[in-house]
Amino acid sequence: MSGNTFGTLFCVTNFGESHGPAIGCVIDGCPPGMLLSEADIQFDLDRRRPGTSRHVTQRNEPDAVEILSGVYEGRTTGTPIALLIRNTDQRSKDYGDILRTFRPGHADYTYWHKYGLRDPRGGGRSSARLTAPTVAAGAVAKKWLAEKFGTQFRACMTQLGELDIPFESWEHVPHNPFFAPVADVQRYEDYMDQLRKAHDSCGARIRVQATGVPVGLGEPLFDKLDADIAYAMMGLNAVKGVEIGAGFASVAQRGTTHGDALTPEGFANNNAGGVLGGISTGQDIEVSIAIKPTSSILSPRESIDIHGQSTEVVTKGRHDPCVGIRAAPIAEALLALVLMDHALRHRAQCGDVVQAVPPIPAARP
Numbered sequence: 001m002s003g004n005t006f007g008t009l010f011c012v013t014n015f016g017e018s019h020g021p022a023i024g025c026v027i028d029g030c031p032p033g034m035l036l037s038e039a040d041i042q043f044d045l046d047r048r049r050p051g052t053s054r055h056v057t058q059r060n061e062p063d064a065v066e067i068l069s070g071v072y073e074g075r076t077t078g079t080p081i082a083l084l085i086r087n088t089d090q091r092s093k094d095y096g097d098i099l100r101t102f103r104p105g106h107a108d109y110t111y112w113h114k115y116g117l118r119d120p121r122g123g124g125r126s127s128a129r130l131t132a133p134t135v136a137a138g139a140v141a142k143k144w145l146a147e148k149f150g151t152q153f154r155a156c157m158t159q160l161g162e163l164d165i166p167f168e169s170w171e172h173v174p175h176n177p178f179f180a181p182v183a184d185v186q187r188y189e190d191y192m193d194q195l196r197k198a199h200d201s202c203g204a205r206i207r208v209q210a211t212g213v214p215v216g217l218g219e220p221l222f223d224k225l226d227a228d229i230a231y232a233m234m235g236l237n238a239v240k241g242v243e244i245g246a247g248f249a250s251v252a253q254r255g256t257t258h259g260d261a262l263t264p265e266g267f268a269n270n271n272a273g274g275v276l277g278g279i280s281t282g283q284d285i286e287v288s289i290a291i292k293p294t295s296s297i298l299s300p301r302e303s304i305d306i307h308g309q310s311t312e313v314v315t316k317g318r319h320d321p322c323v324g325i326r327a328a329p330i331a332e333a334l335l336a337l338v339l340m341d342h343a344l345r346h347r348a349q350c351g352d353v354v355q356a357v358p359p360i361p362a363a364r365p
Contacts, residue, residue, distance in 0.1 A: 006232065006337060009344040012137040016087075017119055018127030024084040025133035027140055029344065030070065032078030034144055041065045041083065041139040047329040048135045053177035055192045056320045061088060065136050083136045087129075101305045101313050105295035112306065123296075128237045128323055131330045138333020141340035148343070150212040153336055155328035156181045158288070160188050161195070161202035179206075179328035195321050201294035203238075204324020208287040208331040210339060213274060215282040215359045216350060217342040224278025225342055232334040233289050238323050241290035245273025266360055282359050285339070289331060291324040 005013040009029045016023030042065055049063040063085055070081030099120050102108040107126035111118040118124060145151035156173045157180050158165050165188070167181045176185045195202055218225030230242040250258055250271060260276075260283075261268035267283055274285040296315040303313040320326065 006235070007341040009348065010141065010337065010341040012134070012337060014130060014133045014137075016085075016130065016133070017121070017124045018087075018129040019119075019121035019124070020087060022084055022086045023130060023133055024082065025137050027070070027081040027083070027137050030076050030078070030081055030140060031144065031344075032076050034076045034147065035074055036067070036071050036076050036081075036140065036143065037074060038065050038067055040143055041067075041136050044135050044139045044142070044329050044333065045085070045132060048132060048326055053325075055177055055189070055196075055322070056325050063132055081140065083133060085132050085136065100307075101311050102303050103295055103313055103315055104301045104303055105292070126237070128320070128326075131237065134337075135329055135333045138330075138336040141336040142332075145336060145340055145343065149214050151214075151339065152211050153209070153332040154211075155179065155206055155208040155332045157204055157324060157328065158207045159205035160191065160322065160324070161204070163188065163191055173328075178325055192321060199298035201297050201321045203240075203293045204291045204322055204327065206289050206291065206324060206327050206331050208233075208285075208289070208328075208335050210274075210285040210335055213280050213282060213285050213339065214343070214346075215280055216353075217339060217346050218275065218277075218279040219342075219345070220278060224275070225280055225338070226273070226275040226278060228338050228342070229275075229285070229287055229335060232338050233287065233331065236289070236291075236327065236330055236334060238291045238294070239289050240292045243273075243288040244275060245286050246271040247273075247288060262360060264360065280342075285335065287331070287335060289327070291322075291327055294320055294323050297321075 004015065005011055007029070011028040013026045015025065045063045045065055049061055066084045068082035068084055070077055070079050102112070107123065108118060108120070111124070111126060142153055154170060154173065156170070157178050158167065160178065165180050165182060168183060169181060172181050172183050173179050178185055178188050180188065226244045229244065233239055233242045246253060246258065253271070258271050260270060260272050267281065270283050270286060272281065272283070273287065274281055274283040298314060300312045300314050303311055305311050
């Protein structure tokens with residue numbers, strides 16, 4: 001499938017380029033009968049879209065989604081759902097200077113060698129612009145999971161560059177441009193202003209959580225739920241690390257404290273991040289991702305051209321100095337796609353399994 005389709009039963013095929021006429025996706029496998037409108041999808045697209053603050057790319061795209069198929073009289077039909085998002089604010093001339101050179105840290109070099117050519121306009125197929133259809137598909141998955149199990153998704157930024165962001169409350173996340181769980185973000189505003197003036201970029205750390213997840217999602221060995229979550233998250237542009245639960249902190253933990261004790265009142269803690277043996281426990285799914293600094297920056301950097309000759313590259317255009325700022329809704333969408341696919345797979349194989357002992361509560365206070 002050339003790496004453009006995700007999922008087994010809930011399949012999402014992503015298409016388009018950053019500066020093409022449109023981007024979009026086709027969702028195959030969505031159960032029939034669910035109420036679905038553009039408004040159900042647009043909310044998450046508006047959270048992700050560019051131009052929403054001075055700290056992100058100023059490309060002004062409305063990201064208005066159109067449902068082309070798979071919905072009749074407001075309900076899903078069980079047939080493929082085609083979603084289209086038109087590009088309206090391309091500025092391709094900004095990329096004329098890099099047609100024959102490679103941006104350090106970008107996909108230019110690898111695309112050129114793999115395909116023998118590349119679309120330099122905004123990164124073409126490798127652009128973070130292609131995360132918009134993923135968010136759209138994720139919104140469909142979120143709606144079905146919420147109606148079926150009460151599953152909810154949320155994400156926040158926990159680190160911006162070298163600055164840690166302490167967790168205060170989820171209620172702060174929708175009210176600042178960083179998706180930060182703190183009331184005062186002035187420190188991070190100042191940091192980003194300085195970064196932009198220096199023509200540089202930084203990375204970020206994002207925490208993603210799913211609550212109300214049913215027990216039993218995931219398959220043995222190679223299709224473990226946490227393995228598929230990591231696979232999905234690594235498919236997001238610029239992600240260089242994924243943690244489930246305690247993640248790398250588990251290296252310093254002892255077995256006497258890392259293992260999540262089970263009691264009649266629930267699990268004592270959640271170092272496992274809601275997954276044991278590759279199968280969901282019913283606890284919150286906890287994921288953390290590391291996002292590298294943006295590769296497209298105005299500072300001159302050493303590189304080569306397509307003939308292997310030394311050159312200097314300055315990337316013009318409108319870029320996010322920290323792509324992690326808009327990553328929260330994308331990470332939510334990817335987690336939703338994984339859980340949706342596994343929910344359908346679990347229903348297909350184990351829908352008739354009778355539980356002799358009911359699941360324990362998700363967590364102990």
